[in-house]
Amino acid sequence: MIMAILEFRTRVCELYQKLQLIIDPIFKFLLAFVVIRSLNTVIGYDARLTRPVILILLSLISAFAPSSVLVFLCMGLIVANVYSVSVILAAFILIIFMIMYSFFLRFTPQYGYVLVAMPVLYLFKVPYLLPLLLGVMASPLAILPTICGVFLYYMIYVIQNAATMELGTTADDVMLLFSTVIDTLLSNKEMLFTIAVFALVIVIVFVIRRLQFNYSFEISIGVGVVASIFGLLFRNSILQLDYNTASMILFTILSGVLVVVIYFFKRILDYTAVEHVQFEDDDYYYYVRAVPKIRVGVAERSVKKFNESILRKSIIQEVEEEDDEEELFNTKELDRRLLEKRTKEAQMRERYMQGIEDFEEEDDNEEFLKENEGESKQLKK
Amino acid sequence: MLNNRKIRLMTKLALYEKKQGKEDIRLSKYYRGDFVRMELLKTLVSVTFGSLLLVVAAIIYKAEYLIAEATRLDYAAIGKTLLGMYIILMVIFSILSVVGYTVKYNMSRKKLAQYFRLLKRLRKMNSEEKPQENEFYLMNENAGEEDTMQ
Numbered sequence: 001m002i003m004a005i006l007e008f009r010t011r012v013c014e015l016y017q018k019l020q021l022i023i024d025p026i027f028k029f030l031l032a033f034v035v036i037r038s039l040n041t042v043i044g045y046d047a048r049l050t051r052p053v054i055l056i057l058l059s060l061i062s063a064f065a066p067s068s069v070l071v072f073l074c075m076g077l078i079v080a081n082v083y084s085v086s087v088i089l090a091a092f093i094l095i096i097f098m099i100m101y102s103f104f105l106r107f108t109p110q111y112g113y114v115l116v117a118m119p120v121l122y123l124f125k126v127p128y129l130l131p132l133l134l135g136v137m138a139s140p141l142a143i144l145p146t147i148c149g150v151f152l153y154y155m156i157y158v159i160q161n162a163a164t165m166e167l168g169t170t171a172d173d174v175m176l177l178f179s180t181v182i183d184t185l186l187s188n189k190e191m192l193f194t195i196a197v198f199a200l201v202i203v204i205v206f207v208i209r210r211l212q213f214n215y216s217f218e219i220s221i222g223v224g225v226v227a228s229i230f231g232l233l234f235r236n237s238i239l240q241l242d243y244n245t246a247s248m249i250l251f252t253i254l255s256g257v258l259v260v261v262i263y264f265f266k267r268i269l270d271y272t273a274v275e276h277v278q279f280e281d282d283d284y285y286y287y288v289r290a291v292p293k294i295r296v297g298v299a300e301r302s303v304k305k306f307n308e309s310i311l312r313k314s315i316i317q318e319v320e321e322e323d324d325e326e327e328l329f330n331t332k333e334l335d336r337r338l339l340e341k342r343t344k345e346a347q348m349r350e351r352y353m354q355g356i357e358d359f360e361e362e363d364d365n366e367e368f369l370k371e372n373e374g375e376s377k378q379l380k381k
Numbered sequence: 382m383l384n385n386r387k388i389r390l391m392t393k394l395a396l397y398e399k400k401q402g403k404e405d406i407r408l409s410k411y412y413r414g415d416f417v418r419m420e421l422l423k424t425l426v427s428v429t430f431g432s433l434l435l436v437v438a439a440i441i442y443k444a445e446y447l448i449a450e451a452t453r454l455d456y457a458a459i460g461k462t463l464l465g466m467y468i469i470l471m472v473i474f475s476i477l478s479v480v481g482y483t484v485k486y487n488m489s490r491k492k493l494a495q496y497f498r499l500l501k502r503l504r505k506m507n508s509e510e511k512p513q514e515n516e517f518y519l520m521n522e523n524a525g526e527e528d529t530m531q
Contacts, residue, residue, distance in 0.1 A: 092438075281507070
């Protein structure tokens with residue numbers, strides 16, 4: 001089983017290294033296509049903007065641009081679409097975007113994509129994926145864009161309602177529109193609860209992942225899934241929302257699995273990407289293609305604790321296995337074995353450290369020789 | 382003749398400069414105090430801007446009430462509340478950004494230390510290849526080090 005996974009991993013790495021130049025833009029193109037397409041289905045008010053040509057053009061742009069461009073395009077698209085329905089509403093959305101940026105988003109430009117991803121994942125019924133993923137891969141700072149993302153999702157729905165109101169541009173209408181939108185947003189307790197739950201999940205997953213014990217990564221995702229489910233159940237019961245509980249639980253678990261898969265691929269692909277760099281010195285220009293070596297082997301972290309109580313327990317287990325019940329309660333025997341085990345471990349550790357030192361010394365010697373060479377040359381001069 | 386060790390070193394340096402190093406090297410142009418103060422200033426400006434937008438939105442939201450009660454409103458009290466809220470916001474964001482950007486700067490410094498060590502090694506290699514320029518390089522190196530240490 002493990003061997004099969006490793007083989008699969010190696011093959012994925014090799015394939016990716018070969019086709020990297022094609023795969024990267026295609027993936028980004030598809031991502032942008034899905035995002036813009038789903039935005040169009042939800043608030044595609046302007047027929048000119050929802051034409052396939054525009055869709056493909058925008059996707060192409062974001063395929064070759066950094067991810068922040070896609071976020072910017074989406075924001076512009078939302079404003080432009082709403083503009084065709086109501087100028088006032090568009091101005092309002094613009095103000096909200098600017099407030100979001102000046103208070104939250106400018107601190108975390110690297111997580112800008114979260115803002116767009118949240119509403120889209122809501123459409124695919126797996127918004128639970130994002131907090132889990134951010135807890136695993138990012139820092140708690142990612143809470144800021146998550147807040148904005150959830151807010152944006154609920155705002156899009158309010159916009160949908162407001163857009164059907166068909167109001168004019170007289171002062172009364174403007175104020176009515178404004179107060180309706182703000183009232184519905186501020187009185188939306190579901191949104192606030194969701195933000196709180198997602199923020200909590202991010203923090204929980206982050207903290208558990210950073211703790212030092214075996215399988216902390218897997219456990220953090222498991223706990224995150226459970227926390228997310230219970231948090232949302234709590235929200236539904238307090239606010240008496242009648243969402244389908246079974247599908248929520250199912251999709252949250254699915255999100256957990258997806259996070260594991262995404263993380264698996266991300267970790268592979270991050271360290272297998274071929275890099276091209278250029279530099280020069282006095283004599284040459286260098287065009288270097290750096291291909292990372294693919295290693296077959298599992299990089300697993302295991303934490304060993306040299307703790308009195310654990311040692312004692314393991315010795316007791318050993319004694320139990322030896323079926324020597326009398327000795328189990330004999331503390332002197334226990335201490336003797338403890339001492340024996342400690343000495344053995346200390347010896348092993350010493351030998352290990354010796355090995356490392358030898359290795360380092362070799363390296364240093366080489367450096368030292370090189371350095372001295374330079375100096376002696378200097379002296380000769 | 383091609384020097385393989387040197388190429389390996391230069392590749393490592395170029396990779397760092399191309400990816401994470403970009404930001405670190407940008408930060409290395411500032412002293413810590415300057416960098417944190419500059420970012421703090423940016424934060425304060427953006428928070429002020431955001432607060433103004435919030436106030437505008439609030440005025441439009443409450444426009445009906447404001448116009449109806451325009452003569453009877455206690456403007457001093459409203460002003461004081463708004464100012465108080467603004468100051469609280471400013472203080473919170475200032476503290477957070479000072480702490481955050483200081484941590485960011487320190488972390489980039491740590492990564493840069495390794496980069497400078499490799500650069501130093503590269504300089505040494507260069508000076509071995511071309512001993513005439515040795516003195517000049519070493520002088521430069523020492524001057525540069527003092528700058529970065531501060």
